[in-house]
Amino acid sequence: MNSFTYTRATGVEAAVREKAADEGVKFIAGGTNLLDLMKENVERPSRLLDLNHLPLKSIEAAPDGGLRLGALATNAETAWDEQVKQRYPLLNQAILAGASPQLRNMATNGGNLFQRTRCYYFYDLATPCNKREPGSGCSAIGGYNRIHAILGTSESCIATHPSDMCIGLAALNATVQVTGPNGERTVKFEDFHRLPEDKPELDTTLAPDEIVTAIDLPNEDFSQHFSYLKLRDRQSYAFALVSVAAALQLDGNTIKEARLALGGVAHKPWRDQQVEAMLQGQPATEDTFRRAAAAMVATAQGYGHNTFKIELAKRAIVRALKQAAEGTQQASDIFTNSNP
């Protein structure tokens, strides 16, 4: 690890100014991703600017009657918040499917949005990686790529986005509150993360000196019919091979509105609004769900070791939609990891 200095941010605007003035500065929140990357020398900041004393920890009503999650509220505080549990249980499940209770006690909502890919070549300085060192090549294409992406890939990078929380947020139509040198702005969740294209070093559409201050959940009701299904190599403490956030509003057995987002398959949470529109007005049957699943992966491409994900994703989508329609919560970490 390189040597670095450490200071505390005194205000949001001041933090933005400090970051803009020195590109060696990195914001730190829970530190659960950044410190790992520093220990591997993937990140080498000259100064850590600690955001933890900024007043961004509250979970409160959003202006439209939805819920505003402070960027510095921890993942545990967010998952176990009464409003989240009652009104946005899909988010509760998505968060609890990730990491471990100890990590969720440290990890913050803002930091979760920026966590970097778990591509093993990205962490291995001895191998080429366009995300770590632009222009050096991609070791995963033609290499061992079992955990890699099948949708939205490019010739430069086939890494996946690792977050569970973000898949729930994508399905729930969240927006992100951001402050930068030009003031505040709101970013739709679907526009927050980016596909690799020819710039895989960029994970998000934000400028490096912008701070996330909060995440807003809209005033919508998907609290009855939802499922977060995470398929992984072991039952807990593992990243998703494929995950599905599914939410439905039903009128009898007819789908009034559908939300579907996939994790573990692309460089960003993968949501397809054409597939969601396809579900609208249809009966909530296995046949409908199979057609939606086929459409969702119609453009998927396997790279060898990860080709199994195409069929896995299809089956997971059908299962998650069935669970959502039936109103049956999956047996998830909500039981095995129950804590605050």
Ligand SMILES: Cc1cc2nc3c(=O)[nH]c(=O)nc-3n(C[C@H](O)[C@H](O)[C@H](O)COP(=O)(O)OP(=O)(O)OC[C@H]3O[C@@H](n4cnc5c(N)ncnc54)[C@H](O)[C@@H]3O)c2cc1C
């Ligand atoms: C062993 C292990 C297993 C894990 N398993 C899972 C899993 O299964 N599912 C899952 O979803 N996650 C998992 N995680 C990842 C974990 O959820 C993230 O590390 C965590 O959410 C990051 O939050 P943080 O506050 O610690 O971020 P930090 O490490 O502090 O920061 C991460 C990045 O975000 C930037 N940042 C932080 N806050 C802000 C802000 N407000 N505005 C702008 N930039 C900001 C930092 O500069 C840094 O670049 C795992 C982590 C570990 C170590």
Ligand code: SF4
């Ligand atoms: S998939 Fe992306 S992160 Fe992984 S080696 Fe290739 S360029 Fe690097």
